[in-house]
Amino acid sequence: MQEHILVAGATGLVGFAAMKHFAGRGYKVTALSRRKPFETFGATHLPLDLTDRAACADALSRMSDVTRVVYAALYEKPGLVAGWREADQIETNKRMLENLFDPLEKAATRLRHVSLLQGTKAYGAHVRPLSVPARENRDEMKEQPNFYWDQENYLRARQQGRSWHWTIFRPQIIFGFSLGAAMNLIPAIGVYGALLKEEGRPLAYPGGASSVLEAVDADLLADAIAWAGVRDRQENAIFNVTNGDVFVWKNVWPAIADALGMKPGEAAPMSLGSEMPKRSRAWDAIRAKYNLAAPDMASFVGESFHYADFTMAYGAERDVPAAIVSTIALRRAGFHEVIDTEDMFRKYFRLFQEKRLLPPR
Template identity: 60%
Template sequence: MTTKTVLVAGATGLVGYAALKQFGGDPDCTVIALSRRRPPGFDGRHIPLDLTDGEACAAASATLRDVTHLVYAALFELPGLVDGWRDREQIDTNDRMLRNLLTPLMWHAAGLRHVTLLQGTKAYGVHVRPLAVPAREGRSEMREQPNFYWAQEDFLRGAQRGRDWSFTILRPVLIVGEAIGGAMNLIPALGVYAAVMKERGPVLPYPGGAARVSQAVDADLLARAIAWAGEAPAARNETFNVTNGDVFTWPNVWSAIAEACGMRPGPAEPFSLRAITSAEWERIRQRHALASPPLAEFVGLSMEYADYQMRFGQREPGRPAIVSTIKIMQAGFHDVIDTETMFRTWFSLFQRKRLLPPA
């Protein structure tokens, strides 16, 4: 007898797929995946759904009466990625997607207890200005910057008012984990780059620009935070930053990334990962008999995201992008992981699954 039913919206993305694995391993939990494509390896109930279709969302919600927890990890991004973060179409579409799903769901699912909503450091304006270090929940938000976070959050708070269910907003930093074709997953992007460079020799040059002190979060750690937030009284109607617990710069973790790909770290050689061609990746796929798809399907918009994160073309050191995690630790969530260990773990998994060439 399960005690809760978790609906994961955006189940093929970085966060959604990690959440599927997290809740799928809980014997007291029934998991339902909601996404356009079936998540790889998932044999549970899957609802193929376009969240921009309001009528389809209403019809699907009528079949979800048992849902007790919603993990909303769905995301719409425009081509070009970073430029789209301030685009009105991107903001309006993400706002509409949440409304389309939650509005009918909260009427049909009488036992709904909790909603988890994902934001990120764009809440602090990291994409348009240096952060106030450390950025803190409730004190450092950039509400004046148009952002779909604010549209979704305002709707969520209004929808929850007077109802029994609660919500938690989580703000992860750079997320690293397992997803194929996502907009912001660095493992496929960096793995493809390493594979192309390995054709030329054993040294992996650092392709980015001048360093900036940053943070990351392991997708599985974030999934554990989602599971905690869905049950913890201290997380009720609260917002929390989530990180691995340490800080890093790309040049300083480059040795771990190179070694995970079976290479030696090399000096900085600025290179846009967007310059890698489908033909280069296709030759590597064929040579190693990989299970991964063609380049565009494998990396999605992640090459653009890698260039942005590693500050390609930037010659001056960046201002630190650090958030405080004091609030979530004081509330009771204490998981941490070393960021170098995180990178090694995910490259190893992609290699074992023959999505990337062996190290």
């Protein structure tokens, strides 16, 4: 039986990595997104707006042979962080999953697995310090409104009595390949670095006080998604997922600077979300000078400058509590892949340079 993988959100960090993983291994892949991905790796791209219920019904009711779903679609509001607690953002994300899954699940009689993405906001990371380490099914902040709970409850209800199962992944800070994503720090840091480098300046750290964090490589997360879909144990499960180590921004900053061909500079706190858009013409000049394939700043970075301010604790004067999750459940279940976070940073900056999305090192 040929597998047919449906990937929703194919231009985002996780969706792009999942599309690449499955299509690169010869699976039949249908990739859903409003914009066409930078590359498709042989997947069939279907332009679709998941907020359009009629369009979803028309497109998805004909996909009877889908066997696995990777739901990585996400709606974020301008400015990013404030929207995480707003009712319309929660409702929109809830409706997007319903618009996709209502018609698909009726048509896809061979469906056997669904992967859904959450994150550490499930533990209240956006409103309170995490309980370290945060564990699945113990430390959730269910009292905080969050589209995670609406989507999870919907999936739990739909799965009752069905032969398919679901896996929910809660990654920490995701790094990978995407253009215009809401939360991808590689192009955000890359553009910031390129602007400083062009002025002959070192890579100053723009964030605030330190915190111990965890990252996850989008390719590693795609490996985990693939693993979950073929597990011998058929069960509904929730897993935290990380690279396997921890990092502190200020400590990894020299490696990031080196990957960009720069020297690390002294800390110089700056709100990238506020200041970088003012430099859009300077970025356009860099694009022209190096004949880059990267688009304008807003299309390239999306809302990720705001995400950089959040993850780097811009404005914090005291050390921020550590944000660490337990990945014991994932290891015990049988997934053991890891990557050194410093190697991950070097990997993605090199990839963006090779694709002419950032200036050469």
